[in-house]
Amino acid sequence: MPPMQNPPDLRPDLARARISDTVRDGQPTIGMVSLGCPKALVDSERILTRLRAEGYGISGDYAGADAVIVNTCGFLDSAKAESLGAIGEALAENGRVIVTGCLGAEPEYITGAHPKVLAVTGPHQYEQVLDAVHAAVPPSPDPFIDLLPASGVSLTPRHYSYLKIAEGCNHSCKFCIIPDMRGRLVSRPQRAVMREAEKLVEAGVKELLVISQDTSAYGTDWKDRDEKFPILGLSKALGALGVWVRMHYIYPYPHVREMIPLMAQRAENGLLPYLDIPFQHSHPDTLRRMARPAAAERTLDEIAAWRAACPDITLRSTFIVGYPGETEAEFRHLLDWMDEAQLDRVGCFQYENVAGARSNALPDHVPEEVKAERWARFMEKAQAISEAKLAAKVGQEIEVIVDEVDEDGIATCRTKAxxxxxxxxxxxxxxxxxxxxxxIVRVEVDEAGEYDLWGRLV
Structure with a gap:
């Protein structure tokens, strides 16, 4: 299975973006296509907010834009191909295209495929993107008309928002080139994070999704810090805002155990009992070849401790199968580990080379057909665990947040999990x-599937 494509609802040109459709006469307009992870989506929101503040209109389609920005992903070869396809689509539909994002770190790769792009900038190079827009479409602001809401431009639905707390990563996992593209860890000051979070809550956001490359390392790059692990203080502060707070990309460092009581003690709103932890594999030899920072042999003990402190915690993770050198015995170890860990939410990718990654040079690459077969076996295991866990929820009353209500009156919601x-x-x-x-409403669960639930209002 190829890695998942960027979900359509995270494409700002397709999403339910909170952007005014009203464009005054003569106002220059910019379109945006955002690919990749939620961290890139936050970058897109910041770029559009700056452009709105300068008097640009934001177009929801190619035809209505004077130029289009494509925010690219460059993590995997399949993501690079998707980015090149999106650039080509924008060129065909609009003709005036500015490229930014992770793939922008390889400008020759982009211009080799699409020499007609107007400019190429790298990840989180906001000033360079604005300079490129100014050169292609000069601003023409009207200070009496172009008013920007305090919350800025959001590309997610009104009731939830991503909150990026840091950029970069200090790890050197062999399969990953993010540190090369985005640099070492740079944490935002807590006062800046809290100011943004407070503004989002004031604007009506009911759920904050905390993201970075390594969330549990937040603040450890500060030399003169009051706390040894600032993520703990930030978690407490965010949990006091009275909305759902969901933690993503948490490495299982020992201090993560101190976050769990905050999840167990939460009232109606606060820090959700949910951890998104990129375990990647279970076998110690595989993890050593990956150069992963986690101590795999203690992971099951950590999971047991988390569940003891917070029995209703939800654990989600992603895994890589078919990593170079992975033996059948190592893969079976992962399946057995899954039986013990009983993770609630699981994603899995087949390994693929990434230009510049050190894993490319490892010996004993796994044949494609073996990767596919292992992926199928892994997902069969994960699906069975998910189905059993969801079946156990039938008859329970739980809180859900409503994401959408369609024209037939069917509500699509999410649980805290x-x-x-x-x-x-x-x-x-x-x-x-x-x-x-x-x-946020209470429902009684009356049916369960492999990954989804059905319920009725209480």
Whole structure:
């Protein structure tokens, strides 16, 4: 299976973006296509917010834009191909294209395929992107008309928002080139993070999704810090805002155990009992070849400790199968580990080479057909675990947040165990017509599937 494509709802040109459709006469307009992870989506929001502040209109389609920015992903070869395809589509539909993002770190790769792009900038190079826009489409602001809301431009639905707390990563995993593209860890000051979070909550956001390359390392790059692990203080502060707070990309360092009581003690709103942890594999030899920072032999003990402190915690993770040198015995170790760990939400990718990654040079690459076969076996195991865990929820009353209500009155919701786009949903198909996105309601679960739930309003 190839790695998942960027979900359509995270494409700002396709998403339900909070962008005004009103464009005044003569106002220059810019379109945006955002590919890759939520961290890139935050970059896109910042670029569009700056452009709106300068008087540009934001177009939801190619035809209405004077130029289009494509924010690219360059993590995997398949993601690079998707980015090149999106650039080609924008060139065909609009003709005036500025490229930014992770793939922008390889400008020759982009211009070799698409020599007609107007400019190429690298990841989080906001000033260079703005300079390129100014050169292609000069600004023409009207200070009496072009007013920017305090919350800025958001490309997610109104009731949830990503909150990026740091950039870069200090790890050197052999399969990953993110440190080369985005640099070493640079954490945002807590006061800046909290100011942004408070503004989002004031604007009506009901769920904050905390993201970075290594969230549990937040603040450890500060030399004169008051706390040894600033993520703990930030978690407490965010948890006091009265909205759902969901933690993503948590490496299982020992200090993570101190976050778990915060999740167990939460009231109606606060730090959700949810951890997104990129375990990647279980076998110590595989992890050593990956140069992973986690101590795999203690991971099951950590999971047991987390669940003892917070029995309703949800654990999600991603794994790589077919990593160079992975033997059948190492893969079976992963399957056995899954039986013990009983993770709630699981994703899996087949290994593929990435230009510049050190793993490319490792010996004993696994044949493609073996990768595919192992992926199928892994997903069969993960699906069975998910199905059993969800079946155990039938008859329970739980809180859900409403994401969407369609014209037939069917509500698509998420539980505290479900992050948007990557986890499952809970559907209410009776009596939900009066619900609105962002509402948090109680339901009784009356049916379960492999990844989704169905329920009725209590």
């Amino acid at each position: 479900d992050a948007p786009e990557i986890d499952g949903n809970l559907f209410i198909d009776e009596g939900a017509g009066a619900l609105a996105p962002g509402q």
